[in-house]
Amino acid sequence: MQSRQGMPGPLQGLDLAPLYRDCLLDSRERRETYDVIAGELCDYGLQWRGGAVDAKAYRCRTGRLAIYSMRYGDEVTITPDLYRDFLLVHVCLRNGIELDGDGETAHVPQGGVYFSAPQRRIRLRWQEGCEQVIIRVPYGLAGIEAGTPLRPGAPLAAGLAPIFSSQLNMLLSLARQPEGLPGLADWAAHAEEGFARFAALHLRADPAQAAAALRSWDPAGGEASERDGSERHADRRDRLVAFIESRLARPIQLDDLTRAVGVGRSQLNDLTQQAFGCAPMALVRRLRLQAARRDLEIDPDQTLTQLSLRYGFEHQSRFSAYYRRLFGEAPRETRGRLHGAAPATGTGRSG
Incomplete structure (x- = not known):
C-alpha cells in the first residue's frame, strides 16, 4: 500500500500513512474477501476474472466519514446496491477503474479522483492490481436533501487536486489524534462537513444550486434538530x-x-x-x-x-x-x- 512516497500524478502531496494503521483484511480467499468488504460497505455482486486473489483493506473512521484503502489483486467486476443516501469518492492509487453509473461510463486512471452517486444502476470494473482509496460520504453531511437532482458521477475538477489532498490529509490526521484536546472534536466535525460539501459540489446538477448550498452552510446552526x-x-x-x-x-x-x-x-x-x-x-x-x-x-x-x-x-x-x-x-x-x-x-x- 502507498503512503506519501510514489503517489501518482497530481496526488503527490497525499499522505495516507495514518490510514494504514487498521488492517481489516489480508487474504487470498475469495469468500473471506467478499464477506469483509460487504460487511464494511454494502451488499454487492462480485465477479472474479480468474486470476490470483491478493486482497488487502485498511480503514480509518472520522466521526461521520469512513475512509478505506482496498485492493482485490485480480480483475473484478462489482455491482453494488444502489447508493440511496450517500456518495462515494474513488481515488485510484494504482491502475484504474471503469464505472457505469445510470448509463454514463467513466474511465478513472491511476492518479484520478471520481465522485459517484448513481440513482438507478452502478457497475464497476477494477483493473488487475488496482488499489483505491474509497470514502463514504452521507448525504446529510454533504448538505444534500431528498430529491436533490445529482449527476451520476463526475471527476475532480481541474486544478483542485492540491485542495483535495490537503483536505483528505487533514481528516486522516485528525482521526488519529489522541482525545482530550479542547475543541478538537468540533474542529474535526467542521473539517468533515467541509470535505463532504466539497465532494457534493461536483455532483450537483445545477451550478447555481451548488453555489446556494455553499452560501447556506452554517456550521454552527441546527443544534436543536441535531439533538432531536x-x-x-x-x-x-x-x-x-x-x-x-x-x-x-x-x-x-x-x-x-x-x-x-x-x-x-x-x-x-x-x-x-x-x-x-x-x-x-x-x-x-x-x-x-x-x-x-x-x-x-x-x-x-x-x-x-x-x-x-x-x-x-x-x-x-x-x-x-x-x-x-x-x-x-x-x-x-x-x-x-x-x-x-x-x-x-x-x-x-x-x-
Whole structure:
C-alpha cells in the first residue's frame, strides 16, 4: 500500500500513512474477501476474472466519514446496491477503474479522483492490481436533501487536486489524534462537513444550486434538530442491539433488522456505520463473537465446534478467523489462557 512516497500524478502531496494503521483484511480467499468488504460497505455482486486473489483493506473512521484503502489483486467486476443516501469518492492509487453509473461510463486512471452517486444502476470494473482509496460520504453531511437532482458521477475538477489532498490529509490526521484536546472534536466535525460539501459540489446538477448550498452552510446552526436526531438515533441503536442479542442463536437476515428498527436498508446501514463503525450484518457477527467469547470464558471445556455452531458459524475455520480478527487471539488461545497455561501445539482437543 502507498503512503506519501510514489503517489501518482497530481496526488503527490497525499499522505495516507495514518490510514494504514487498521488492517481489516489480508487474504487470498475469495469468500473471506467478499464477506469483509460487504460487511464494511454494502451488499454487492462480485465477479472474479480468474486470476490470483491478493486482497488487502485498511480503514480509518472520522466521526461521520469512513475512509478505506482496498485492493482485490485480480480483475473484478462489482455491482453494488444502489447508493440511496450517500456518495462515494474513488481515488485510484494504482491502475484504474471503469464505472457505469445510470448509463454514463467513466474511465478513472491511476492518479484520478471520481465522485459517484448513481440513482438507478452502478457497475464497476477494477483493473488487475488496482488499489483505491474509497470514502463514504452521507448525504446529510454533504448538505444534500431528498430529491436533490445529482449527476451520476463526475471527476475532480481541474486544478483542485492540491485542495483535495490537503483536505483528505487533514481528516486522516485528525482521526488519529489522541482525545482530550479542547475543541478538537468540533474542529474535526467542521473539517468533515467541509470535505463532504466539497465532494457534493461536483455532483450537483445545477451550478447555481451548488453555489446556494455553499452560501447556506452554517456550521454552527441546527443544534436543536441535531439533538432531536441524536435521540432518535440512540433509540434505534438500542432497539437494534436488543433485537440482535435476543436472536444470537437463530438466523438473522438484513430485512429482519430493518423491520426491528423501522427503517430502510440504507438508513440502517447509516445507523450502524455511525454508531458501531460497521455494516449491519457485520454488527450481527460482532455481537455473536462477543457472546461466544463470554460463553467460552464461562465454560472453557466445551468444544469449539459446539461453540461456533451455537452462535451461527457453520465453519469453524471461519469462526476462528473472525474471532482472531476481533479479539487478537484464536478461540483455542483463549481457552488455553483460561486453563492457566499457554495453548499447546498439536495436542489437546481439536474442538
